Amino acid sequence: MGQDERINVGIIGAGEIAGAHIRGYLQVADRARVTAIADVDAQRAQRYAEQVSAQVFTDYRDMIASSPIDAIDICLPHHLHKDAILAAAAAGKHVLCEKPLCLTLEEADAVTHAVSAAGITLMCAHNQLFLPAVAPARTLIRQGKLGKVYTARTTDIFALTIAADRLGWRARRATSGGGELIDTGYHPTYLLLHLIDSEPVEVAAMLSRHRMEFLEGEDSAQVLVKFADGTVGNIVTSWAYEAPGGTERFSVAGEAGSLWSNGRSLHYKPRGGEPILVQESGDVEPDTYSLEVADFITCLQEGRRPLNTEVEGVKVLKVILAAYASADGGRIVELKNL
Numbered sequence: 316m317g318q319d320e321r322i323n324v325g326i327i328g329a330g331e332i333a334g335a336h337i338r339g340y341l342q343v344a345d346r347a348r349v350t351a352i353a354d355v356d357a358q359r360a361q362r363y364a365e366q367v368s369a370q371v372f373t374d375y376r377d378m379i380a381s382s383p384i385d386a387i388d389i390c391l392p393h394h395l396h397k398d399a400i401l402a403a404a405a406a407g408k409h410v411l412c413e414k415p416l417c418l419t420l421e422e423a424d425a426v427t428h429a430v431s432a433a434g435i436t437l438m439c440a441h442n443q444l445f446l447p448a449v450a451p452a453r454t455l456i457r458q459g460k461l462g463k464v465y466t467a468r469t470t471d472i473f474a475l476t477i478a479a480d481r482l483g484w485r486a487r488r489a490t491s492g493g494g495e496l497i498d499t500g501y502h503p504t505y506l507l508l509h510l511i512d513s514e515p516v517e518v519a520a521m522l523s524r525h526r527m528e529f530l531e532g533e534d535s536a537q538v539l540v541k542f543a544d545g546t547v548g549n550i551v552t553s554w555a556y557e558a559p560g561g562t563e564r565f566s567v568a569g570e571a572g573s574l575w576s577n578g579r580s581l582h583y584k585p586r587g588g589e590p591i592l593v594q595e596s597g598d599v600e601p602d603t604y605s606l607e608v609a610d611f612i613t614c615l616q617e618g619r620r621p622l623n624t625e626v627e628g629v630k631v632l633k634v635i636l637a638a639y640a641s642a643d644g645g646r647i648v649e650l651k652n653l
């Protein structure tokens with residue numbers, strides 16, 4: 316920590332999402348500050364550094380070695396996450412890491428060991444857990460308001476319009492780890508695992524490239540996840556089309572009732588009863604990135620466990636890898652056989 320007790324943060328990767336994270340740090344400026352930014356492209360780092368008076372580095376290893384920072388915020392392309400986590404852990408820095416945590420089971424093992432050996436806190440940047448309807452929905456489910464849960468659906472669907480040459484590392488498997496599923500599809504995957512109070516055991520998936528031919532991977536995915544308690548989850552995610560009207564962000568149904576949400580308002584309906592509005596949506600779309608960054612800082616200051624650490628991050632990755640294996644082989648994949 317700095318002399319004034321604020322947490323000093325170094326950001327690695329000054330692209331699109333780093334801007335959203337910086338917005339978050341500025342909202343908790345009394346408790347944290349970005350003091351260093353590293354990007355191989357110095358100009359990119361510079362444009363953010365000016366906003367927060369941070370020092371610029373072109374090699375993040377120099378930043379970690381020479382800058383007095385408490386925590387590292389990783390906003391890099393997917394294939395670079397693992398090495399950056401290992402470098403941060405080796406230096407005893409806490410980590411906020413953008414999704415996905417990493418790309419393979421071998422990388423996941425390396426990350427898990429490094430974090431535990433260093434005794435640092437790693438928080439997965441799972442921003443949609445900070446949608447206002449998620450915590451009350453999780454509580455209702457755990458209070459038994461739905462009875463035995465039978466089924467759940469989580470979605471993240473939008474029509475991405477971007478030229479092939481601007482998609483860069485996202486278009487290639489070697490750098491993204493797959494296609495849409497390991498990118499945007501990561502959100503409804505962690506959301507499903509967060510809502511359902513059981514362990515995922517089996518995965519079946521169908522992947523499609525409906526529209527974006529320039530992607531090496533899929534632009535759309537549907538994934539079924541069976542949990543140990545028998546709950547079946549359905550993840551629907553796409554960059555190819557606009558979500559049809561009425562598509563919920565998440566819904567869960569069980570023997571005693573159901574709930575559904577657009578992420579902001581939350582509805583609950585006891586079986587055979589009338590729907591109840593549990594939570595209003597509010598007029599303003601919440602900035603989940605700022606909420607996530609604020610929670611990271613609070614976790615570090617209070618020594619509290621983040622909602623999702625590398626433990627949950629690895630579980631999410633396993634479901635995604637099982638979905639790819641399932642689609643490849645046209646079969647249901649048991650997670651224990653991954």
Ligand SMILES: NC(=O)c1ccc[n+]([C@@H]2O[C@H](COP(=O)([O-])OP(=O)(O)OC[C@H]3O[C@@H](n4cnc5c(N)ncnc54)[C@H](O)[C@@H]3O)[C@@H](O)[C@H]2O)c1
Binds near residue numbers: 353354356359391415
């Ligand atoms: N949570 C969300 O909703 C959300 C949204 C967008 C992106 N993301 C995630 O954020 C991460 C970054 O995505 P983005 O859209 O900001 O990508 P981006 O391409 O806009 O930015 C990546 C930055 O990393 C820099 N970089 C590349 N190699 C580097 C290296 N070796 N050292 C330092 N810098 C390096 C690039 O120059 C670039 O500025 C990804 O994990 C992505 O999935 C999350």
